Amino acid sequence: MNPIIEVKNLYKAFGNRAKEGVRLHQQGKSKDEIMREAGIPVGVADVSFEVQQGEILVIMGLSGSGKSTLVRCINRLIEPTAGEVRIDGTDILALGRHDLLQLRQKKFGMVFQNFALLPHRTVLHNVEFGLEIQKTDPVKMEQKAMEAINLVGLEGWEQSYPDQLSGGMQQRVGLARALAVDPDILLMDEAFSALDPLIRRDMQDELINLQERVQKTILFITHDLDEALKIGDRIILLKDGALVQEGTAEDILTNPATRYVQKFVEDVDLTKVLTARSVMKKPRAVAQYQDGPRVALRKMDEESISSLFALDKAHKLKGVVMAADAVDAAKRGEKILDHIINTDIIKVKLDTPVAEFFSDLATLQYPVAVVDDNDKLVGVIIRGSLLAGLAERGTVDNDNNS
Amino acid sequence: MITIPKFPLDKGVEAVIDFLSDNFAFITKAVAKVVESGLESIVDGLMWLHPAVFILIAALIAWRIAKWRMALFTALGFAFIWNLQLWEPMLETLALVAVATSIAVAIGVPLGIFSAMYQGIYRTVFPILDFMQTMPAFVYLIPAIPFFGLGTVSAIFSTVIFAMPPAIRLTCLGIKQVPAPLIEASDSFGANRFQKLVKVQLPIATPTMMAGVNQTIMLSLSMVVIAAMIGAGGLGSEVWTGIQRLKPGMAFEGGLGVVILAIVLDRLTQKLGAKDKS
Numbered sequence: 001m002n003p004i005i006e007v008k009n010l011y012k013a014f015g016n017r018a019k020e021g022v023r024l025h026q027q028g029k030s031k032d033e034i035m036r037e038a039g040i041p042v043g044v045a046d047v048s049f050e051v052q053q054g055e056i057l058v059i060m061g062l063s064g065s066g067k068s069t070l071v072r073c074i075n076r077l078i079e080p081t082a083g084e085v086r087i088d089g090t091d092i093l094a095l096g097r098h099d100l101l102q103l104r105q106k107k108f109g110m111v112f113q114n115f116a117l118l119p120h121r122t123v124l125h126n127v128e129f130g131l132e133i134q135k136t137d138p139v140k141m142e143q144k145a146m147e148a149i150n151l152v153g154l155e156g157w158e159q160s161y162p163d164q165l166s167g168g169m170q171q172r173v174g175l176a177r178a179l180a181v182d183p184d185i186l187l188m189d190e191a192f193s194a195l196d197p198l199i200r201r202d203m204q205d206e207l208i209n210l211q212e213r214v215q216k217t218i219l220f221i222t223h224d225l226d227e228a229l230k231i232g233d234r235i236i237l238l239k240d241g242a243l244v245q246e247g248t249a250e251d252i253l254t255n256p257a258t259r260y261v262q263k264f265v266e267d268v269d270l271t272k273v274l275t276a277r278s279v280m281k282k283p284r285a286v287a288q289y290q291d292g293p294r295v296a297l298r299k300m301d302e303e304s305i306s307s308l309f310a311l312d313k314a315h316k317l318k319g320v321v322m323a324a325d326a327v328d329a330a331k332r333g334e335k336i337l338d339h340i341i342n343t344d345i346i347k348v349k350l351d352t353p354v355a356e357f358f359s360d361l362a363t364l365q366y367p368v369a370v371v372d373d374n375d376k377l378v379g380v381i382i383r384g385s386l387l388a389g390l391a392e393r394g395t396v397d398n399d400n401n402s
Numbered sequence: 403m404i405t406i407p408k409f410p411l412d413k414g415v416e417a418v419i420d421f422l423s424d425n426f427a428f429i430t431k432a433v434a435k436v437v438e439s440g441l442e443s444i445v446d447g448l449m450w451l452h453p454a455v456f457i458l459i460a461a462l463i464a465w466r467i468a469k470w471r472m473a474l475f476t477a478l479g480f481a482f483i484w485n486l487q488l489w490e491p492m493l494e495t496l497a498l499v500a501v502a503t504s505i506a507v508a509i510g511v512p513l514g515i516f517s518a519m520y521q522g523i524y525r526t527v528f529p530i531l532d533f534m535q536t537m538p539a540f541v542y543l544i545p546a547i548p549f550f551g552l553g554t555v556s557a558i559f560s561t562v563i564f565a566m567p568p569a570i571r572l573t574c575l576g577i578k579q580v581p582a583p584l585i586e587a588s589d590s591f592g593a594n595r596f597q598k599l600v601k602v603q604l605p606i607a608t609p610t611m612m613a614g615v616n617q618t619i620m621l622s623l624s625m626v627v628i629a630a631m632i633g634a635g636g637l638g639s640e641v642w643t644g645i646q647r648l649k650p651g652m653a654f655e656g657g658l659g660v661v662i663l664a665i666v667l668d669r670l671t672q673k674l675g676a677k678d679k680s
Contacts, residue, residue: 106592109591116584
């Protein structure tokens, strides 16, 4: 499949001598050198990447790394100095003014850091803005706008003005405005950065949910690695306008390409990034449905463990048996485990982040069970092995530090 | 000693004015006739209303736009002018201010918009505005006469020149002050220049533009006494006559009429501008 966005050797330098800045960079001078020697600021330097249909690509970097400039080159809010930008195969830098406006109307929806809502318009009329620009028929316009408003969960607020809404709700309006025109590509420029942390997390979850329903191609800009790791299918890291690493969250965490990336990674809370899959162990023994207390006790004894997960007839996870209970049951002469299986246990899925069960693990007498979608036991997480897993990934090689 | 002869700027200006008035005065005179008869019919129309009805309508408008206190002030103020037997001069002044303001806004707002959009126009227009505002207004009076004749239209001409700059300046300022993210947002949705202007820039600039209109009205009012010197009539001529005949009481009455009219127009246009904000 062809990528929906293709960026090749993109440059943006500022001022009258921008082209010269590009030439100097191509001759191998760094951005700082070009600024110092020629006085030409270079915003984006030789960036290439592709985005596939339906993918969320996060562009990450500190402020001044050129990420906002880069995203604006993609819909030509900022005119690139050199390079190529293709949307669906069309070279957009060759488009005339009229075609460019058409492209922006049809292909792009943009969400801004400070919401950029029109203060004199109601929520409904703000959401209708993009449709108005396309001269949509009024009845259809309101219908589409209402769909977008429902999609972001703002029904009932249509007649409010932006200044009557909280920050989170204002950004929902911003998101609805972008979605209302049904664009192929969503450009989100630090969309959640102005929100406070709790609301921000909600909005991230909401965006992920929304994406499952609308399946847009999303270019998401952020300076926050936690956000990047949570939202992005793939992440691009920018520094000084240049691309320093491209890859999935795991790639970037486990294999930081440069000191710059490593610096970012050091601050990440690993429990949020690592999932049950990456820290679980294979269950060493389980109690089958026909096993009695004595068999269960022997299995525990062999593996020197004090609890055992029990399966039902269909090999689905039923619960846990504690060694002490099994001893009592054996004394009572019971032949089956049914009475002593504790079914009220913590089950997690393969992609559950460690953070969600990390605190439970501290108080549990038995491991956390990891199950697949059919409720089959695929792994267990023991406190010790989890801590080891975190420690292992948390340490990056210190050999390069000198 | 070498004496540098005086540069004949005065002669030059007069030659230009003579040339223009000889060749184009028939056009401006025709315009003057139209404006004058228009103005007269406005005054006649307003005179046709009984002062009490006019006062009631004015108070109602004030009540709708501002609070009841403003309505009360409007009613009492106009009633007092009526009582001072300045009703007709007041209407003449009101008509003059209305026409001058309309012309100033009709020219000023588009010019302001263009200056905000095109740097070249901005650089040309703004020095001219400085000139228009600082050149003493009397200077415009005399050359206006050969073009528009003695009377109201010449007065309106010089009033427009004197009162137009704030309309241009504040329109331009209002549009330039529209936050950049909003401009970017409208660009990102593919808005063309006209859509951006009508849907984003003008609505957001409205309060600032209204402040400009308010200033234009106030400057127009401040010109009424000066305009009376070339026969504009109205409250200004009460003041002017009072000065000429050394009748301070008469001048004071006329002046007070201007003050009352100014307060009413000022508060109402200010409220109108603030209302658009919410």
